[in-house]
Amino acid sequence: YLTIALLTGVTTLYLAAAAMAHSPLSKSMPADGETVSSTPAELQLQFRGEAKLVKLSLSQDGTDIPLGDSHLMQIATQHVVALPALSAGSFEVRWRALSADGHVIKGNFDFTVGE
Incomplete structure (x- = not known):
């Protein structure tokens, strides 16, 4: 039983470390689901952790809104991108990055302007 317990503990620690190594998104501004007045x-x-942002898109009702690409391919823990003026409505942000250990990580979040 001791061997099984040790193997289970080691496996759990390994999986937790692997998950943390992939540098998932910890915060966004605007936050997922947030409504902002403007x-x-x-x-x-x-x-x-550090991540290289390789793709970032912003869309409203399926229509892409250009963000340029000067923010791409930089390695950092925080990525900041200037936004153009947006009309009122719901927006979706999709991102893809490479974590420090080389794994592809991706995600998306939504926010609303002025509703």
């Missing part, structure tokens, strides 16, 4: 000046993505 266009935020910028979009912020905060990762738990």
Whole structure:
């Protein structure tokens, strides 16, 4: 039983360390599901560790809103992107990054302007 308990403990620690190593998104501004009264000046993505942002898109009702690409391919824990003026409505942010250990991580979140 001791061997099984040790193997279970080691496996649990390994999986937890692997999950943390992938630098998931820990915070965004605007936050997921947040409603803001007017266009935020910028979009912020905060990762738990360094990550290279390789793709970032913003869309409203399926229509892409250009963000440029100067923010891409930089390695940082926080990525900040200036936003153009946005009309009222719901927006979806999709991102893809490479974590420090080389794994692809991706996600999305939504926010609303002025409703």
